[in-house]
Amino acid sequence: MNATATAVATATVFVWLGMVLAISFLEAPLKFRAPGVAVPVGLGIGRIVFRALNRVEIALAAVTLAAIVIVRPSGVTAGLTAAIITILAGQLTVVRPRLNRRSDRVLAGENLPRSTVHLYYVGLEAAKVIALVVLGIRLLMTG
Template sequence: MGTAPAIASAVTFVWLGMVLAISFLEAPLKFRAPDVTLRVALGIGRIVFRALNAVEAALAVVLVVVLAVDRPDVGGLVTLIVAIVLLLAQLVAVRPRLTRRSDAVLAGADAPRSHAHHVYIALESLKVLALLIGGILLLAG
């Protein structure tokens, strides 16, 4: 395995690990912590997800550059492009709706639950699958 595929594999699995740790471990657990109110959990979540999404965007840029330098097999390339497109969908289409709801809740309004949260989770789950498959295909390639 050359340098570019090794970097792409490492970046893919670091990205995957971060999403699994934050989205599927930290995020749900903070709402179960004793004495943590919805407002506090949302405030923490906004900060954590803003940071996660910034790191994800940086990792996606690194992947694009590395994959442009040394293009992997079609399967690996397509699955990683899918992961990047899913991230963009989350950032552009879903996060603004989630932010509006959390703004309202943090301001003390009784905002109804948002279906955007379920969309975000579905996109996050698909992104995990794309990163896992893409990472495996990079290693196998």
């Protein structure tokens, strides 16, 4: 086992976890509660913030994967890593494009009923958080 790769993977996983918790479960819901923030403004801000978060997540996923490969993980650790990357890929290729199309329409002035598509994103975020916590703990225990 490579102690440096394990330390890098552990740190990266916990940084990733912190970013997802801060943005998805703190910033995102709170911005719509701020006085004077209309839905189109909140959507515009959210798109910028989530685009940046997702780019950082891609980089964190790449670093995590590279470090995990060096560690030569157990099946559980490899499976958790694969699950996290699969969840992120699903969010970026399936759910985010749908959310973007909808927010394009709202930003163009359409008055649309409340969407449930964001609930899929939130559900995937919750699953990703759980997997990141478990992976981080496993890495701490093996390091």
